[in-house]
Amino acid sequence: MKHKSFLLLKVLLLSTGRRNQLKHCADKKKRRRIIGGIVGSVFLYLFLMVYSISVCIGYGYYGLIENAPTMCALIISILSFVLTFLKTNGYLFNFKEYDMLMSLPFRARTIAACKFLYMYLKSLPWYLSISVAMLAGYGFFARPGIAVYLLWLVLSFFLPLIPMLAATFFGFLIAKISAGFRKTNIIQTVLSVAFVLACLSLRFVFEDMLRENKVQQTLQSVSQATDSTARFYPPVGWFTAAVTKLSVPDMLLLAGVSALLFAAVFAIVGSAYRKLNSAIRANAAAKKNRSSTQKQRSAVNAVAFKEFKRFTGSTTYMVNSGIGVILASLFALICCIFGFERIIRLFIHDAPLTVDMLQPAIPFILYFLIGMLATTACSPSLEGKNYWIIQSLPLAKKTVYQGKMLFNLYLTVPFMLFSGICLCVSTKTPLPDTLLYLVLGVVLCAFSTAWGCVCGIRHMRLDWENEVEVIKQGAAVTIYLLPNMLVAMGLTVVSVILGMHMDHKLVAGIFILIAGILALLSYRRVMVLARRSDM
Amino acid sequence: MREQVMLDIRHYSKSYGKNNKAVDDISLQVMSGDIYGFIGHNGAGKSTTIRAVVGVLDFSEGEILIDSHSVKDEPIACKQVTAYIPDNPDLYENLTGLQYLNFIADVFGIDTALRKERITEYAALFEITDALGDPIGSYSHGMKQKVAIISALIHKPKLLVLDEPFVGLDPKATFTLKQIMHSMCQEGTAIFFSTHVLDVAEKLCNKIAIIKHGKIIAAGSMEELTQGHSLEETFLEADQ
Numbered sequence: 065m066k067h068k069s070f071l072l073l074k075v076l077l078l079s080t081g082r083r084n085q086l087k088h089c090a091d092k093k094k095r096r097r098i099i100g101g102i103v104g105s106v107f108l109y110l111f112l113m114v115y116s117i118s119v120c121i122g123y124g125y126y127g128l129i130e131n132a133p134t135m136c137a138l139i140i141s142i143l144s145f146v147l148t149f150l151k152t153n154g155y156l157f158n159f160k161e162y163d164m165l166m167s168l169p170f171r172a173r174t175i176a177a178c179k180f181l182y183m184y185l186k187s188l189p190w191y192l193s194i195s196v197a198m199l200a201g202y203g204f205f206a207r208p209g210i211a212v213y214l215l216w217l218v219l220s221f222f223l224p225l226i227p228m229l230a231a232t233f234f235g236f237l238i239a240k241i242s243a244g245f246r247k248t249n250i251i252q253t254v255l256s257v258a259f260v261l262a263c264l265s266l267r268f269v270f271e272d273m274l275r276e277n278k279v280q281q282t283l284q285s286v287s288q289a290t291d292s293t294a295r296f297y298p299p300v301g302w303f304t305a306a307v308t309k310l311s312v313p314d315m316l317l318l319a320g321v322s323a324l325l326f327a328a329v330f331a332i333v334g335s336a337y338r339k340l341n342s343a344i345r346a347n348a349a350a351k352k353n354r355s356s357t358q359k360q361r362s363a364v365n366a367v368a369f370k371e372f373k374r375f376t377g378s379t380t381y382m383v384n385s386g387i388g389v390i391l392a393s394l395f396a397l398i399c400c401i402f403g404f405e406r407i408i409r410l411f412i413h414d415a416p417l418t419v420d421m422l423q424p425a426i427p428f429i430l431y432f433l434i435g436m437l438a439t440t441a442c443s444p445s446l447e448g449k450n451y452w453i454i455q456s457l458p459l460a461k462k463t464v465y466q467g468k469m470l471f472n473l474y475l476t477v478p479f480m481l482f483s484g485i486c487l488c489v490s491t492k493t494p495l496p497d498t499l500l501y502l503v504l505g506v507v508l509c510a511f512s513t514a515w516g517c518v519c520g521i522r523h524m525r526l527d528w529e530n531e532v533e534v535i536k537q538g539a540a541v542t543i544y545l546l547p548n549m550l551v552a553m554g555l556t557v558v559s560v561i562l563g564m565h566m567d568h569k570l571v572a573g574i575f576i577l578i579a580g581i582l583a584l585l586s587y588r589r590v591m592v593l594a595r596r597s598d599m
Numbered sequence: 600m601r602e603q604v605m606l607d608i609r610h611y612s613k614s615y616g617k618n619n620k621a622v623d624d625i626s627l628q629v630m631s632g633d634i635y636g637f638i639g640h641n642g643a644g645k646s647t648t649i650r651a652v653v654g655v656l657d658f659s660e661g662e663i664l665i666d667s668h669s670v671k672d673e674p675i676a677c678k679q680v681t682a683y684i685p686d687n688p689d690l691y692e693n694l695t696g697l698q699y700l701n702f703i704a705d706v707f708g709i710d711t712a713l714r715k716e717r718i719t720e721y722a723a724l725f726e727i728t729d730a731l732g733d734p735i736g737s738y739s740h741g742m743k744q745k746v747a748i749i750s751a752l753i754h755k756p757k758l759l760v761l762d763e764p765f766v767g768l769d770p771k772a773t774f775t776l777k778q779i780m781h782s783m784c785q786e787g788t789a790i791f792f793s794t795h796v797l798d799v800a801e802k803l804c805n806k807i808a809i810i811k812h813g814k815i816i817a818a819g820s821m822e823e824l825t826q827g828h829s830l831e832e833t834f835l836e837a838d839q
């Protein structure tokens with residue numbers, strides 16, 4: 065008999081694998097969508113590889129190529145930690161086939177470990193894209209022996225394991241703490257966001273410490289740079305030493321610690337797995353909720369309220385879609401308290417930019433965070449199996465999508481206004497400029513809402529197994545998120561440059577006009593798509 | 600055939616929160632060869648009991664034994680001899696029916712020849728043979744239920760636990776399932792199932808337990824309980 069863990073892992077991969085879907089799908093439209101998804105993923109992998117090679121080329125030209133292994137290990141470690149933390153809840157706890165799996169003769173530990181390995185294998189191509197690309201860059205400049213290539217490739221499989229296990233463990237702890245409260249989802253979201261913020265703050269502490277050690281100078285020496293990084297996170301040091309010095313003990317350390325940590329984490333998670341899942345579900349059944357007053361709403365508002373309940377009903381949804389507004393508000397509040405200049409210097413360091421020059425970028429800085437993930441990009445797909453409810457109601461699709469967009473506006477506009485006012489106060493922006501920036505912020509929210517909805521409708525996917533698949537990995541979200549973030553960064557720079565040569569009010573006015581037109585066009589597109597799906 | 604206690608629930612209680620006792624100190628025994636019906640209103644505690652029996656729900660009060668193994672301490676030994684069919688089976692939608700059945704057969708270590716024979720037999724009985732190559736996502740509720748039933752039968756369990764098994768099944772499939780339950784019980788399998796359909800319970804079960812607000816208000820053999828009345832009358836009388 066095959067090992068049960070292998071069987072479960074195989075079926076988990078098969079159940080979401082595009083190849084399997086393609087093999088058994090007769091619907092031409094669905095097949096096209098699956099193939100489109102594969103092509104899209106390949107493009108994203110290529111994009112990531114190009115970015116990683118560019119980093120290596122940069123290092124190569126400045127004679128710092130020896131730092132490439134450290135950088136590769138760091139990028140993969142940070143990415144795998146953050147991404148795993150944001151999806152642990154959806155994958156490991158409260159998933160829909162929990163009853164089916166738990167009633168089969170699997171140990172709870174086996175189920176939890178297989179869910180983790182599934183998560184690892186699904187995200188491995190991303191990390192390997194970075195690693196292989198950086199190895200190619202490193203190979204081009206450093207001309208290492210064949211053993212380095214082999215070791216680098218083999219150890220790349222281990223690199224994401226320790227951060228992923230750490231993220232899983234923290235996710236488990238948060239779920240365990242939250243399970244004791246009535247509003248499990250809210251507490252879990254608050255704790256998750258607080259944890260992400262704490263990690264972000266650590267980044268600055270870490271950076272300061274490296275600065276104190278005059279990292280600029282030590283970067284000339286591979287061993288010193290490795291030592292500084294390895295002091296804070298040893299696996300990076302092990303990887304670097306293993307591939308640059310062909311150190312067998314370091315190689316064994318990376319592999320051995322990963323394996324030991326895996327066993328330890330799942331011994332702990334497994335022992336509390338059934339209890340924890342039962343507790344999470346028990347809160348829903350505890351009947352401690354009060355019936356609120358019945359209130360009549362318009363159809364659009366009723367859909368928006370439904371969206372709000374869907375949002376607060378899922379930790380994964382709240383953390384991923386809500387983190388942007390929280391980060392923006394905190395950033396603005398901190399700037400208000402400690403001064404914009406002091407905070408912004410942490411990001412731009414010694415760049416020759418004054419507060420006055422940065423003022424026109426305020427709406428875009430906030431948009432980068434607030435518009436990071438519009439709920440409208442995933443909410444059409446999130447209907448999933450409940451799609452029949454919307455379909456069977458006497459509602460035009462136009463109303464449904466208007467409701468979805470309204471919820472995103474309810475979520476983003478107040479935060480945009482609050483953060484905008486805070487930042488304008490902290491930068492001492494004149495009142496007329498402030499008003500224009502606030503208008504621009506709101507228009508940008510409208511654009512992100514409508515554009516997110518276009519992506520959400522065009523790439524709607526209802527047959528998901530786990531909501532993480534549409535919130536974090538869905539085609540709609542990817543197509544919305546990546547270009548939107550890049551454009552927001554680009555516009556931040558462009559607005560600063562324009563602001564140096566033009567009146568700030570004029571710059572804001574131009575952007576209001578452009579963003580307004582784009583928002584209107586996107587909204588019209590939503591309406592066209594809504595009409596089409598009504599027919 | 601010697602009767603053997605297959606399912607032994609002893610003083611099982613389950614609370615959701617501090618003041619909401621979903622199940623309160625229930626005890627019952629299902630012997631091999633029994634078809635034991637578990638009836639009660641919505642929210643009476645049927646599913647909470649069933650989910651604890653099959654090892655899905657954690658509990659702290661009481662003890663549940665399956666084939667003399669404790670659900671708490673030896674969950675794998677219990678699950679190895681049990682099959683569970685939930686009221687609304689959440690199966691992997693992107694697997695085909697056959698892929699799913701093969702997965703379950705693999706988990707229970709059923710060899711290729713035997714699984715082929717059983718899948719062929721049950722798929723024909725439930726008239727689902729032609730659909731087994733399609734993704735489960737394309738199935739109707741009833742078809743999913745049929746796949747879940749076949750997956751439960753494939754390893755010939757000693758204890759079959761079903762939560763509202765007849766919901767969504769067409770009349771032919773309902774008849775087939777009842778026939779299968781009868782023949783399994785003759786072979787010594789213990790069957791424990793919840794239902795709202797009192798007519799079915801009356802014709803199918805040899806034992807009944809009625810649960811209300813988490814407590815068993817009546818339990819015993821069908822004859823003892825009904826005493827010449829219909830099960831519906833008995834249920835309504837006990838419910839008052």
